[in-house]
Amino acid sequence: MDEPETTGLKARLVDVGVDLVAAEGAQALTLREIARRAGVSHGAPRRYFPTHLELLSAIARRGFEDLGARVAGAAGDERSDPRARIAALARVHLDFALSRRGMYELMFRHDLLESGRLGLRETSLPLFAVLVDLVARVRPEADARIVAGALWANLHGIAQLWGWGSLGLATGTDDHAPLLDAALDAHLGPVQR
Structure with a gap:
C-alpha cells in the first residue's frame, strides 16, 4: 500500500x-x-x-484539537481583561463538555492520559498553560498552577455533574451559568466593579 x-x-x-x-x-x-x-x-x-488504546488516543487528540481551536478563539485579545478571558475560556470549556460529552469523556480518560500515547504534553497541557498564565495575571500573589488546577477541577466537576443532571436537581436551576460565576468568584475573587 x-x-x-x-x-x-x-x-x-x-x-x-x-x-x-x-x-x-x-x-x-x-x-x-x-x-x-x-x-x-x-x-x-x-x-x-x-493497540485499541492508540486508536482511542488518536480520536481523543482530535477532540483536543477542536477544544484548542475553540479556546484560541475565545482567548481574545492579549490586551483584554484576563479575568474576562478566563470566564470566556471557562464557558467554552463547559460548552464543549456538555455538547460533546462522549468526546469529552474520552479525552480525559485516565488510561489514555497515563499511557503517554495521547501526547499529554501536546494536547491538554498547552490548554492548561493558557489558564495558568491568565490566573497569574488575575492572582499574582497566588500559586497560579494550584489556583488554575482547582478551577479546572471545578469546571470538570460542573460539567460532569451537570451532564448527569444531578447538579441542576441539587441547585434547583436549569442554567449552569450561575454555577460557573460562583466557581470563578471562588477561585479568582469577586469581579471588581
Whole structure:
C-alpha cells in the first residue's frame, strides 16, 4: 500500500471514531465497530494502530484539537481583561463538555492520559498553560498552577455533574451559568466593579 492510501485509511479510521463517539458515546468505540463503519476488515485498524488504546488516543487528540481551536478563539485579545478571558475560556470549556460529552469523556480518560500515547504534553497541557498564565495575571500573589488546577477541577466537576443532571436537581436551576460565576468568584475573587 502506498503512503497516500495508508494516510487516507488511517485518517478515515479516526474520522469514523470521531463520528461514532459523537453519535453513541465513548463506550461505542470498539475496533470492530470502527472497522465496520470504515468499510474495512476488523483487523485493518491494527495495521495503523497496534493497540485499541492508540486508536482511542488518536480520536481523543482530535477532540483536543477542536477544544484548542475553540479556546484560541475565545482567548481574545492579549490586551483584554484576563479575568474576562478566563470566564470566556471557562464557558467554552463547559460548552464543549456538555455538547460533546462522549468526546469529552474520552479525552480525559485516565488510561489514555497515563499511557503517554495521547501526547499529554501536546494536547491538554498547552490548554492548561493558557489558564495558568491568565490566573497569574488575575492572582499574582497566588500559586497560579494550584489556583488554575482547582478551577479546572471545578469546571470538570460542573460539567460532569451537570451532564448527569444531578447538579441542576441539587441547585434547583436549569442554567449552569450561575454555577460557573460562583466557581470563578471562588477561585479568582469577586469581579471588581
